[in-house]
Amino acid sequence: MNNKDTNDELKKKVAELEQQIKIIQEASKSKISWKHVIVTLIISIALSNIFFMILVNLIR
Numbered sequence: 001m002n003n004k005d006t007n008d009e010l011k012k013k014v015a016e017l018e019q020q021i022k023i024i025q026e027a028s029k030s031k032i033s034w035k036h037v038i039v040t041l042i043i044s045i046a047l048s049n050i051f052f053m054i055l056v057n058l059i060r
Helices: 002-059
Strands: none
Touching: none
């Protein structure tokens, strides 16, 4: 009886840990995507500035 109870408790703890791992994985995925968005924005702004400078130099 006691062995079965501890087994059930262990199964519950394992399920809780699996949920926590899934939450952590989702959080790390969202962090990576935000970093990707920020890097993409910085690169696009830099490229648009370079293009604008080239246009200004061509107009002169």
